[in-house]
Amino acid sequence: MNSAPMAFVRELVRVGRRDLTVVAIVAGMCVDWLAAAGAVSRVVAGLISFEGFGLAPHFRRGVESGEVTMEEYSEHLLICRLQAQARRLPFVPTVAGLGTDVPALHAESGALRVETDAATGRAYVACTPLAVDVAVVHVHEADVAGNARVNPKLIWLDSEIVNAAERTIVTAERIVDTASFTAEPHRTTYPRFMVDAVCEAPRGAFPTSCFPDYGHDNGFFEDYLAACSSPEAFGDFFERRVAGPATWADFLAANDVQPAGGDGGEAGS
Amino acid sequence: MSGAAPAVPGYGCTIDELMVVTFSRAMANDTRAFNGAVSFIPVCAYRLARRTHAPDLVWAASSIAVDADPDVVGSSTLSDELWGGASMLANSPFDFWAYAQGARYNTFAFRGAQMDAYGNVNNSVIGPYDNPKIRLPGGGGMADLGCMIPRIYLWSTTHDPRTFVDRLDFRSGVGWGDGGDHRASLGMPGGPQLCITNMCVFDFEPTSKRMRLASLHPGVSVADVQAATGFEVLLPGGEVPATAHPSAEELRLLRTEVDPTGARLREF
Numbered sequence: 001m002n003s004a005p006m007a008f009v010r011e012l013v014r015v016g017r018r019d020l021t022v023v024a025i026v027a028g029m030c031v032d033w034l035a036a037a038g039a040v041s042r043v044v045a046g047l048i049s050f051e052g053f054g055l056a057p058h059f060r061r062g063v064e065s066g067e068v069t070m071e072e073y074s075e076h077l078l079i080c081r082l083q084a085q086a087r088r089l090p091f092v093p094t095v096a097g098l099g100t101d102v103p104a105l106h107a108e109s110g111a112l113r114v115e116t117d118a119a120t121g122r123a124y125v126a127c128t129p130l131a132v133d134v135a136v137v138h139v140h141e142a143d144v145a146g147n148a149r150v151n152p153k154l155i156w157l158d159s160e161i162v163n164a165a166e167r168t169i170v171t172a173e174r175i176v177d178t179a180s181f182t183a184e185p186h187r188t189t190y191p192r193f194m195v196d197a198v199c200e201a202p203r204g205a206f207p208t209s210c211f212p213d214y215g216h217d218n219g220f221f222e223d224y225l226a227a228c229s230s231p232e233a234f235g236d237f238f239e240r241r242v243a244g245p246a247t248w249a250d251f252l253a254a255n256d257v258q259p260a261g262g263d264g265g266e267a268g269s
Numbered sequence: 270m271s272g273a274a275p276a277v278p279g280y281g282c283t284i285d286e287l288m289v290v291t292f293s294r295a296m297a298n299d300t301r302a303f304n305g306a307v308s309f310i311p312v313c314a315y316r317l318a319r320r321t322h323a324p325d326l327v328w329a330a331s332s333i334a335v336d337a338d339p340d341v342v343g344s345s346t347l348s349d350e351l352w353g354g355a356s357m358l359a360n361s362p363f364d365f366w367a368y369a370q371g372a373r374y375n376t377f378a379f380r381g382a383q384m385d386a387y388g389n390v391n392n393s394v395i396g397p398y399d400n401p402k403i404r405l406p407g408g409g410g411m412a413d414l415g416c417m418i419p420r421i422y423l424w425s426t427t428h429d430p431r432t433f434v435d436r437l438d439f440r441s442g443v444g445w446g447d448g449g450d451h452r453a454s455l456g457m458p459g460g461p462q463l464c465i466t467n468m469c470v471f472d473f474e475p476t477s478k479r480m481r482l483a484s485l486h487p488g489v490s491v492a493d494v495q496a497a498t499g500f501e502v503l504l505p506g507g508e509v510p511a512t513a514h515p516s517a518e519e520l521r522l523l524r525t526e527v528d529p530t531g532a533r534l535r536e537f
Contacts, residue, residue, distance in 0.1 A: 064401060072407050100412040160362055
């Protein structure tokens with residue numbers, strides 16, 4: 001619902017990627033696009049939904065049909081696995097998940113272990129490192145060196161993925177001068193050495209939100225779900241409104257969205 | 270997704286309004302709450318409580334926006350639509366998880382597609398885990414926050430035997446666990462306090478930690494509740510009271526200030 005790198009995800013769909021493993025702590029539309037396109041075979045997540053709009057339909061059907069495997073964690077268990085990876089620790093402990101069926105899902109793989117601290121006798125879940133090849137995050141501003149800023153401040157969990165991943169791709173609402181970062185270094189979210197590539201993508205989180213620039217697009221969610229009434233209707237919708245447009249600017253036009261507040265017309269592709 | 274809620278006979282309100290008011294009245298002035306996904310009833314309750322008997326109540330909208338006071342509740346309770354008027358945007362990676370793990374936030378509400386007598390919830394799958402009949406969104410933070418937060422509230426707008434089950438298909442979030450002292454033995458603070466449904470209010474019997482009928486909404490009988498519940502409903506000593514009547518002022522605030530567009534009906 002918030003700050004998903006939709007322009008990048010759409011490109012994965014458009015170029016026909018297959019067999020992806022997607023790690024997403026909390027997500028919805030981006031995973032559903034990938035499931036609808038047959039691009040994803042494994043989802044590692046805590047929550048995949050359309051929130052107040054209902055279930056994510058293609059994710060749901062993908063798992064029910066066996067085409068998509070859901071490797072399910074709770075939000076904090078997944079965060080701890082990412083933190084263990086980021087910090088090169090054997091595990092990060094948490095009380096999250098105790099007393100639930102979630103840790104047992106990962107007993108065989110060894111990804112999670114329920115243990116007791118010898119010193120205090122307290123139970124915890126040991127969350128082992130989760131390797132991530134590439135993080136993709138959407139931000140408000142970036143420079144060509146890779147410095148990136150979520151404006152006004154980082155709110156969601158993107159940094160957990162960035163810190164764990166081998167490489168990071170940033171999509172940005174706007175490319176700005178490096179001077180903009182040096183003038184206010186306390187507001188930089190990711191330094192250039194953590195970022196491997198930057199791509200300009202105005203309205204790049206559409207139809208999810210990019211606070212405070214724009215909110216999630218109710219109309220898109222409603223149209224998307226309405227189109228799920230039949231495979232034909234959805235196929236037409238998906239081609240017209242998601243996968244078909246050649247560039248991101250074309251995509252925004254197909255969805256009747258202005259690329260940016262007031263200074264439209266400079267959409268990247 | 271958005272539906273209509275039935276009228277409550279003799280109360281001059283609808284069932285969503287009765288649920289919000291009942292939930293609101295359970296909130297003490299020292300409540301420090303936040304909300305997760307699809308949590309329209311709790312969100313409305315926190316907002317109403319702050320306008321009535323609990324002015325110091327803390328509510329972090331979407332678990333992010335502390336002391337938010339938006340003009341309306343929108344289509345998502347995890348959305349920045351809810352953040353208007355906030356005094357702080359507490360971020361997820363650092364602030365939120367520290368406040369939650371330290372029980373600085375003391376109140377959390379969850380709703381499962383399935384719930385059992387001990388207030389454990391399932392939001393992962395219906396049917397066998399590896400071959401589910403319905404793949405649900407997943408527990409999200411349920412498995413985390415159920416362990417960490419001392420005052421847990423449950424709610425459901427679909428009180429029926431498919432929701433209130435004897436045995437969950439999967440335990441996504443822990444309430445009182447296996448009952449008795451199980452939760453305490455895991456080192457977890459507090460536990461579920463109430464479960465507010467479209468038929469009644471349950472509390473939890475202090476020894477077994479099983480749901481016990483605390484009040485009935487008007488027009489609902491004990492037999493109705495038992496028929497709609499897949500486990501044995503414990504009864505209090507004596508007659509089961511009726512759920513208290515919302516005041517005219519509570520209903521006015523709910524309708525005009527807390528949720529003027531009726532976002533809470535998305536849960537019906």
